[in-house]
Structure formats: structure tokens, C-alpha cells
Amino acid sequence: MATVDLNVYRFDFDLTFSVLLMNADGTIYHRYGSRDHTSADGHLSQAALVQLLRDGVATHEAYAKSPRPPKPLPRRTILDIPAFAARTKKTKVPDCIHCHMVHDAEREQAISDRTWTPDGRWIWPLPSQAGFTLDVESPARIATVRKGSPADRTGLRAGDVVRSANGTRVLTEPDIQWFLDRVDAKGGALKLEIERGGEPRSMTVTLPKGWKEVGPLEYSWRPFMWQLRPNPGFGGPPLSADEKKKLGLAADAFTLKVQYIIEWGDHPEDGRNAKKAGIRKGDILLSAAGQSDWQSSVHFQTWFRFTRRAGESVDLRLLRDGREVKVRMDVIP
Structure with a gap:
């Protein structure tokens, strides 16, 4: 690049x-x-x-x-x-x-x-944010429309073929994403020309405030996530099924083994803050703020960035040398 x-x-x-x-x-x-x-x-x-x-x-x-x-x-x-x-x-x-x-x-x-504003994180939204999905094999054809969504209220239906967006011919999902990306997160509209049963129709999808926002899980795949703050200051992989079994943990339990504590780069204070709270390499994170339903380590990392606020504190439950340890960590900007 x-x-x-x-x-x-x-x-x-x-x-x-x-x-x-x-x-x-x-x-x-x-x-x-x-x-x-x-x-x-x-x-x-x-x-x-x-x-x-x-x-x-x-x-x-x-x-x-x-x-x-x-x-x-x-x-x-x-x-x-x-x-x-x-x-x-x-x-x-x-x-x-x-x-x-x-x-x-x-x-x-x-x-x-x-x-920069927090809304800057909502990049290249999928059509599902407007309430419709596209057929993977025929990506201009609408596959599903979510009930009660902006697309549903507009009158879009499964089987409709999107021919243009804001006056420009579209053939693919990212063709539509290009125009969705330019609609303000606070609300706006997307003009579509569709074909239904061989007949052309004009539709305007009205998008409300907050339409671009997604949850931590949906956002967790993006490398861009790692640049967002606040940062817990530590990270690592999940335990394997065998490792969980040896520790007496359920096979589906969330775990994150603290493999690194960030004391380098632009924000070494993140790692120092984690250490100050009592977090050590080798600790196994079991829950934070009473929550433990994350599907992956990056899901947890995204959740922390999306839901924690500087000036607050978060209670962490850890496993250390087979014993449960509880620590309280400040959230820093």
C-alpha cells in the first residue's frame, strides 16, 4: 500500500x-x-x-x-x-x-x-444495517429483509434486484456499501432503483440516527478495532478445550490467558495500569464487570473499547495458579 x-x-x-x-x-x-x-x-x-x-x-x-x-x-x-x-x-x-x-x-x-468523533468507527456498513441482505451468488439480488427495519418500512422485498444506488449502477454488495458509507451515522437516505417482477421501481430508504452502529461481536473482526480506546492493556489467546478441562472449567466457558501486558508503543500506560490493578502474565481472565459471554478474545477486546468509559473502574475475575483472584482496574483514556 x-x-x-x-x-x-x-x-x-x-x-x-x-x-x-x-x-x-x-x-x-x-x-x-x-x-x-x-x-x-x-x-x-x-x-x-x-x-x-x-x-x-x-x-x-x-x-x-x-x-x-x-x-x-x-x-x-x-x-x-x-x-x-x-x-x-x-x-x-x-x-x-x-x-x-x-x-x-x-x-x-x-x-x-x-x-475525529466516535461515529468515525462505523465504516463501510453492510446493507444489513439498513435491514436487507444480498444473495452471495447474485449480489445485486436482495435475499432477506428484516421485519421492522428501514428497508422493510421502505417496501423492499426479498427477490428485488438493486439496479442503482443514488443514480449509479450497482452490481455488488460493496457497490452499495460505498454509498451507505457516505450516509451520516446521525441519519440520512439512500435512493435505490430496483427491479421487481421485471418492473422498475424507485425506493428511498430512510436511515435513522444510530443506524450505522453495530455491537462488539459484529465489529470484532476489524483490525481497526485495535486502534480504539480505552484499551485494557493486556491480551492473549483463549484456553484450549484440554486446558479448560484440566482446570475444571466448562468447555464453553470464556477464557483469555494473559500472554502480554502492553508496556510498549504509543500507550505503555495501558499496561502499567493493568499491572497496578494486579494483573499478571499467565493469569486467566474469566469475567469482567460480571460478564463472560464473549465468543472470542477479540470479542472481549472490542467489548471493552465499546462499553467501558475512562474514569470508571471494572471488576475482573481471574484464575491464577488454580485459585480465583478478583481485581478492580481503573479505566484510563
């Missing part, structure tokens, strides 16, 4: 797979690649991608008849983001700049510019 022009190539940088179909003049026709917390490839289909490449030819031919090149913008790479450039001066430019680092760098710059 070191030399990629971020003013041209935009997609969900947290993804592990993304395809852009575009014109040489910088116009992006379509995007392909999306996911949710359940798996990295559950929204992907080889057949759907092949069909997109075929259908993309029609988009290209239509565009060639009436080209509308985007207004040229200065070339901008991740190395041109002041916050990221300053960081590399302190250390060095990483040998491999990962895609997700773009989200991290842009957030860090927004904090520096004092333009």
Missing part, C-alpha cells in the same frame, strides 16, 4: 480480499469483496466474481459513450498522511504497509486535526 493513490483507490481497507473494476481515467465502476464477523469469505463467491467481470464490460461500454472522468486530485499515499509520516520518522517505514494501516493512519490524523 505504500505507493497506492488513496484519492483514487478506495475500498474497505480492513478486508483481506478486494477487487476494483475501473477505467484508466480513474473512474471506479464496481467493487467486489465484503465480509462480516462470522468468516472472512462468507460474502464471496467465485461464480459471482466471474459474473461481475462479464457484467462489468457492459458498464464500461456504457461509460465509453458518455465518459465523466472524476476531477483530478493531488496524488496522496499513506506516506503523505502527516501522522503516519511522523510515525515512520520515529522508527522506519514498515517493509510491508498493510491495507488496514490506512484506516489507522487516517484516524490518527483526524485525532491530530481534532476532527
